[in-house]
Amino acid sequence: QVQLVESGGGLVQAGGSLRLSCAASGRTFSSYAMGWFRQAPGKEREFVAAISWSGGSTYYADSVKGRFTISRDNTKNTVYLQMNSLKPEDTAVYYCAADNTVKVWRTADKYDYWGQGTQVTVSS
Numbered sequence: 543q544v545q546l547v548e549s550g551g552g553l554v555q556a557g558g559s560l561r562l563s564c565a566a567s568g569r570t571f572s573s574y575a576m577g578w579f580r581q582a583p584g585k586e587r588e589f590v591a592a593i594s595w596s597g598g599s600t601y602y603a604d605s606v607k608g609r610f611t612i613s614r615d616n617t618k619n620t621v622y623l624q625m626n627s628l629k630p631e632d633t634a635v636y637y638c639a640a641d642n643t644v645k646v647w648r649t650a651d652k653y654d655y656w657g658q659g660t661q662v663t664v665s666s
Contacts, residue, residue, distance in 0.1 A: 551660030564638030572616040580634035
């Protein structure tokens with residue numbers, strides 16, 4: 543069982559930056575692939591970024607590639623999402639997710655554990 547708690551969301555102007563954190567409980571965090579997803583009002587939850595258990599492989603949605611960076615610190619049981627050059631269309635609730643597998647998925651239904659989400663609002 544893994545419990546995930548996101549933090550770091552907030553209100554930022556377009557062009558600004560935020561860093562989201564996702565703290566995980568459990569002794570086996572280092573064996574989990576981790577993902578970030580987001581959901582804007584009236585829209586489906588969408589993939590943002592994912593990282594393998596070792597941190598050696600990372601994947602991004604085309605919409606955030608070059609602006610967002612996912613990373614993890616297995617000694618701190620934490621995964622991060624550094625978001626730069628933010629745009630109003632990045633406004634959403636951001637969720638982290640965990641899956642106990644060596645594969646890294648881009649689809650939400652493959653992830654077993656979810657955090658409660660953190661709101662990111664980008665003003666124009």
